[in-house]
Amino acid sequence: MHRMSDDKPTTAGTPARVLEIDHLTLKFGGLTALDDVTFHINEGEILGLIGPNGAGKTTCFNAITGIYAPTSGAIVFGGSSIAGRKRHEIAKLGVARTFQNIRLFKSMTALENVLVGADAQHTTGMASALFRLPKHRREEREGHERAMELLRFMGLDRVPDELASNLSYGDQRRLEIARAMATNPKLICLDEPAAGFNPAEKAQLMELIRRVRDQGFTVLLIEHDMKLVMGVTDRIVVLEFGKLIAEGAPAEIRDNPAVIAAYLGVDEEDAS
Amino acid sequence: MSTESSSTTARTSRMSFGQRVAALPKPVKIGLLILAAVFAYALPLLEPPFISPPGTDFGGVLFTVTIYCIVALGLNIVVGYAGLLDLGYVGFYAIGAYTAAILTSFHANWPLLLALPVAVLASTLSGVLLGWPTLRVRGDYLAIVTLGFGEIIRLVAQNTEWLGASKGISQIAKPSGASLFEIPHLNWDSGVPLLDFNDTTKFIEFGVLDQIPYYWLGLTVVILVLFADRLIKDSRVGRAWEATREDEDAAELMGVPTFKFKLLAFATGAFIGGLAGALYASRQGFINPLSFLLLFSILFLAAVVVGGQGNRWGVLVGAFLVAYLPERFRDFSDFRVLAFGAALMLLSIFRPEGLLPPRRTVRARHAQHDIEALEEGTEGEDAPHV
Numbered sequence: 337m338h339r340m341s342d343d344k345p346t347t348a349g350t351p352a353r354v355l356e357i358d359h360l361t362l363k364f365g366g367l368t369a370l371d372d373v374t375f376h377i378n379e380g381e382i383l384g385l386i387g388p389n390g391a392g393k394t395t396c397f398n399a400i401t402g403i404y405a406p407t408s409g410a411i412v413f414g415g416s417s418i419a420g421r422k423r424h425e426i427a428k429l430g431v432a433r434t435f436q437n438i439r440l441f442k443s444m445t446a447l448e449n450v451l452v453g454a455d456a457q458h459t460t461g462m463a464s465a466l467f468r469l470p471k472h473r474r475e476e477r478e479g480h481e482r483a484m485e486l487l488r489f490m491g492l493d494r495v496p497d498e499l500a501s502n503l504s505y506g507d508q509r510r511l512e513i514a515r516a517m518a519t520n521p522k523l524i525c526l527d528e529p530a531a532g533f534n535p536a537e538k539a540q541l542m543e544l545i546r547r548v549r550d551q552g553f554t555v556l557l558i559e560h561d562m563k564l565v566m567g568v569t570d571r572i573v574v575l576e577f578g579k580l581i582a583e584g585a586p587a588e589i590r591d592n593p594a595v596i597a598a599y600l601g602v603d604e605e606d607a608s
Numbered sequence: 609m610s611t612e613s614s615s616t617t618a619r620t621s622r623m624s625f626g627q628r629v630a631a632l633p634k635p636v637k638i639g640l641l642i643l644a645a646v647f648a649y650a651l652p653l654l655e656p657p658f659i660s661p662p663g664t665d666f667g668g669v670l671f672t673v674t675i676y677c678i679v680a681l682g683l684n685i686v687v688g689y690a691g692l693l694d695l696g697y698v699g700f701y702a703i704g705a706y707t708a709a710i711l712t713s714f715h716a717n718w719p720l721l722l723a724l725p726v727a728v729l730a731s732t733l734s735g736v737l738l739g740w741p742t743l744r745v746r747g748d749y750l751a752i753v754t755l756g757f758g759e760i761i762r763l764v765a766q767n768t769e770w771l772g773a774s775k776g777i778s779q780i781a782k783p784s785g786a787s788l789f790e791i792p793h794l795n796w797d798s799g800v801p802l803l804d805f806n807d808t809t810k811f812i813e814f815g816v817l818d819q820i821p822y823y824w825l826g827l828t829v830v831i832l833v834l835f836a837d838r839l840i841k842d843s844r845v846g847r848a849w850e851a852t853r854e855d856e857d858a859a860e861l862m863g864v865p866t867f868k869f870k871l872l873a874f875a876t877g878a879f880i881g882g883l884a885g886a887l888y889a890s891r892q893g894f895i896n897p898l899s900f901l902l903l904f905s906i907l908f909l910a911a912v913v914v915g916g917q918g919n920r921w922g923v924l925v926g927a928f929l930v931a932y933l934p935e936r937f938r939d940f941s942d943f944r945v946l947a948f949g950a951a952l953m954l955l956s957i958f959r960p961e962g963l964l965p966p967r968r969t970v971r972a973r974h975a976q977h978d979i980e981a982l983e984e985g986t987e988g989e990d991a992p993h994v
């Protein structure tokens with residue numbers, strides 16, 4: 337609950353693994369969207385997941401967050417397998433996400449959107465709400481405090497009662513991140529958070545993602561913008577046609593001929 | 609903060625009635641609500657001219673209105689909050705009515721007070737049983753399945769001897785009352801209201817002729833349901849319903865067990881529907897399958913949609929209109945459906961969100977104006993991406 341202090345540095349040494357993707361394969365009929373993909377995310381790092389359109393990045397996200405059940409392979413989160421578990425259970429365990437095309441609760445206010453996220457860790461039911469039991473009151477108070485804290489963090493505290501659909505595009509993107517953070521996750525998956533941003537906004541977003549990480553969250557980032565990815569991530573995983581083709585620090589990835597080929601769309605032979 | 613308050617004062621001039629009411633201090637609001645409640649309780653005794661329908665018992669008409677109010681509040685939870693289109697709501701209403709009828713008259717001799725909880729429980733259970741398999745389908749499919757449910761309940765009642773078949777069930781128990789004292793009505797015949805001691809209502813005796821005590825009972829239930837509705841809506845449960853309505857997948861990924869909450873909405877709606885049905889059966893004393901036609905499902909839904917789904921006060925207004933107007937203008941009852949169709953068309957043109965849309969949509973429209981005004985001033989500042 338109290339992650340707002342900015343004094344937590346990134347862990348050094350041998351960090352624990354938050355998420356392990358182990359030989360993950362996902363097939364839709366005859367189409368193999370993910371083919372034997374293996375990578376992991378360390379605690380407290382920002383991992384970039386990149387690749388050309390249709391490489392399987394979002395599919396990978398969807399498998400992690402429980403939208404698709406893997407055809408084979410394992411997804412281990414915090415030491416236990418989450419493959420095939422229900423989506424809301426995975427969210428409660430500590431995987432939160434944003435969406436490539438913004439999916440806020442449009443006719444709810446900014447604050448309510450974040451409260452729905454905070455409710456993920458709450459258990460107030462019909463009886464508690466109806467009789468205003470202490471649990472309801474405690475959870476409402478904690479939820480409101482946390483939600484306002486997050487809105488402040490995202491610079492949205494001036495519009496808590498505005499409907500989500502009335503927020504500007506950038507604010508909507510930030511609100512999605514706030515909502516995801518409110519579920520109190522260990523891992524936040526950001527699906528192209530910079531889509532539709534101009535360079536100045538992208539720079540701000542890079543800064544924001546770093547600050548999110550500094551609060552103790554682990555970040556998995558899908559992004560097209562190479563500059564953003566190179567600037568903000570600790571490690572990068574590259575997918576192409578559902579296969580993992582490279583993994584490493586940003587500098588290594590930049591010079592990797594396979595990655596260059598994938599992005600420029602030429603054969604490796606021609607590129608070398 | 610200061611900029612906010614100055615902009616709100618600037619906005620007061622074009623605040624709507626609803627906003628002005630919302631802006632009143634809390635004690636004033638509570639006082640107004642109590643006044644309104646007292647007036648509502650006293651209404652059938654006042655018998656105001658013109659409002660009181662000629663030729664029929666005012667208390668009876670008002671009781672019907674309260675039944676529609678209860679039903680509309682229940683259906684509003686399902687349709688307005690959780691966004692589940694239920695076209696078979698009369699099914700729950702029927703289950704509540706039939707359970708009360710069977711237990712108090714047809715197969716047992718329970719007092720109504722004992723039968724009421726069982727009736728409510730039975731309809732809640734039927735809501736869970738119907739929702740369990742069907743809430744996995746969405747939108748149009750759910751509408752069709754619930755439509756079928758409502759008809760199945762009616763047809764089962766129609767064809768089962770044990771449920772009275774088409775003859776129905778009569779002599780359903782009335783609530784046990786106590787005649788404490790008599791309250792005189794007002795008489796407006798001379799143009800000025802006078803106390804009429806020949807026309808009195810026994811407090812509180814549930815007889816056959818005087819329907820006013822039923823109305824008081826119904827109104828009390830409406831108020832209780834209103835309170836419960838408010839408490840539930842303003843909690844994790846209400847937010848989960850709204851989130852599910854807005855975007856089911858996103859809600860699920862934010863940790864909302866959407867299926868569980870949809871089922872909860874369904875069960876809550878069934879609970880309230882069953883309660884209304886049991887009260888209706890008790891007042892009527894007699895029910896048969898014709899009391900639960902598909903038409904009623906549509907009328908219930910009309911009350912919710914006309915009033916403004918998602919707004920508890922809106923659906924009360926809708927319920928009042930749907931139940932009261934046909935009684936008031938009985939002389940024109942042949943034109944009832946025609947008038948109804950015309951009203952719905954006018955409504956969809958001029959008030960597509962219902963007479964009293966939920967405050968969020970009202971607020972959104974105001975905010976939309978503000979944003980448009982801003983965008984005219986500072987072009988491209990917050991322009992959405994291309």
